[in-house]
Amino acid sequence: MQMNENQSETGLGTEASKTTSPKRRNLVVGNIHVLFNPNxxxxxxxxxxxxxxxxxxxxxxxxxxPVIIGGDLNSLPQSAIYQFLTASELEILLHDRRNISGQLECPPQQKDLKSRDENVARSLMYRWSDEELRLAAGNEALTHLQHDLKLYSAYLGVPGSRRLRDSRGEPLATSYHSKFMGTVDYIW
Incomplete structure (x- = not known):
């Protein structure tokens, strides 16, 4: 995507400003709709x-x-997928693959990740098959995911009432229907 920016220069001591020709700036803009299946x-x-x-x-x-991404991630802010986006890394074996998106009832230990010792103990609880690791990481031998983008939620830069935001600054709901109310849609 190309974006035009108007630049203006203001002369010192004068009230007039002169506008130069628009400066073009390129952006990568991506959108995704992630699988719904909570399992x-x-x-x-x-x-x-x-x-x-x-x-x-x-x-x-x-x-x-610069990169701007958005979409329906079908994942809650308390989820491992959100953690992967914000932290740029994720240790897969610390999470139950069925609840990576947080759509199933989040266990208390996943809502607020505690100490490193608890994380190590949890890694023994969750078993991933080779096929599941291949689907998630692209390789059954890889259990630590990383990405090179530095992502920040666009919602954090938008003023809003504390009553309508969670502890991370995300809105309490971007989707609301008869069976669900919560945040699953993001712009980064």
Whole structure:
């Protein structure tokens, strides 16, 4: 995507400003709609991983231009997928693949990740098959995911009432219907 920017220069001591020709700026803009199935976190994580890899590759091909991504991630802010986006990394074995998106009832230990010792103990609880690891990470031997984008939620820059935001600054709901109310849609 190309964006035109108008630049203005103001002369010192004068009230007039002169406008120069628009400056073009390129952006990578991507949108994704991740699988809904709450039990298939492995597939969701794989979709997000591939999406981020491709956005980063395009950014590099165009000279490390900025990246804006958005979409319906079908994942809650308390989820491992959200953690992967914000922290740029995720240790897969610390999470139950069925609940990577947080759509199933989040266990208390997943809502607020506690100490490193608890994380290590939890890694022994969750078993991933080779196929699940291949779907999520692209390789059954890979359990630590990383991406090279520095992502920040656009919602954090928008003023809003504390009553309508969670502890991370995300809105309490971007989707509301008879069976669900919560945040699953994001702009980064």
């Amino acid at each position: 298939r976190g492995d597939i969701k994580l794989g979709q997000v991983r591939i999406f981020l890899e491709r956005a980063h590759k395009l950014s590099q091909e165009w000279g490390n231009i």
